[in-house]
Amino acid sequence: MAVVQKRIEYSGGDVYEGQWSTEGKRQGRGRLKLSNGDQYYGEFMNGFFHGLGVLNVANGSKYEGSFELGRYHGFGVYTTTEKTKYEGQFHQGAAKGLGLVTFLDGSNGQPINEGKFEGFELRERCSATSAVQKARTNAASAHNHEFWHYTDSVYQCHATHKSLK
Numbered sequence: 001m002a003v004v005q006k007r008i009e010y011s012g013g014d015v016y017e018g019q020w021s022t023e024g025k026r027q028g029r030g031r032l033k034l035s036n037g038d039q040y041y042g043e044f045m046n047g048f049f050h051g052l053g054v055l056n057v058a059n060g061s062k063y064e065g066s067f068e069l070g071r072y073h074g075f076g077v078y079t080t081t082e083k084t085k086y087e088g089q090f091h092q093g094a095a096k097g098l099g100l101v102t103f104l105d106g107s108n109g110q111p112i113n114e115g116k117f118e119g120f121e122l123r124e125r126c127s128a129t130s131a132v133q134k135a136r137t138n139a140a141s142a143h144n145h146e147f148w149h150y151t152d153s154v155y156q157c158h159a160t161h162k163s164l165k
Helices: 129-144
Strands: 003-009 015-021 026-033 039-045 048-056 062-068 071-079 085-091 094-102 114-118 121-125 146-151 154-159
Touching: 048 129, 062 129, 071 129, 085 114, 085 129, 094 129
Parallel strands: none
Antiparallel strands: 003 015, 015 026, 026 039, 039 048, 048 062, 062 071, 071 085, 085 094, 094 114, 114 121, 146 154
16 A cells, blocks of 8 residues: 655644555554644554554643554553553553553552553552553654654654653
């Protein structure tokens, strides 16, 4: 399937810059700015967020990591508007599996909020070290991918290098 580069401004105010399939779907790497203020940059498949990406929500929350068919899925890092962070596994758009919660002050709570989660509710305390490391790796990789930006009618590739620390 061939991929082409272009910029589209939708009538509702959304703007997509990046790769398209010849079938007219967002495919490959790109940036989507929604009229509500949300912004996503990362990988697309068949028009959906799919693969590694970063979603900055207008309310101040953020997700960095793996997506599948437009939902958080796999390993990633979700930061709330209050800067509480969940690092771990996601399934079909929700925190589900092993993870770790870190609060704004850098603590993980007493007792520690690490283990098996459903939604953002801790169901069982246990070590989640491996899942947290995979989440951090995916988040960093989502930022370190090279993404296409549209500037003055010319596509330019810029690498972004940010890391979670």
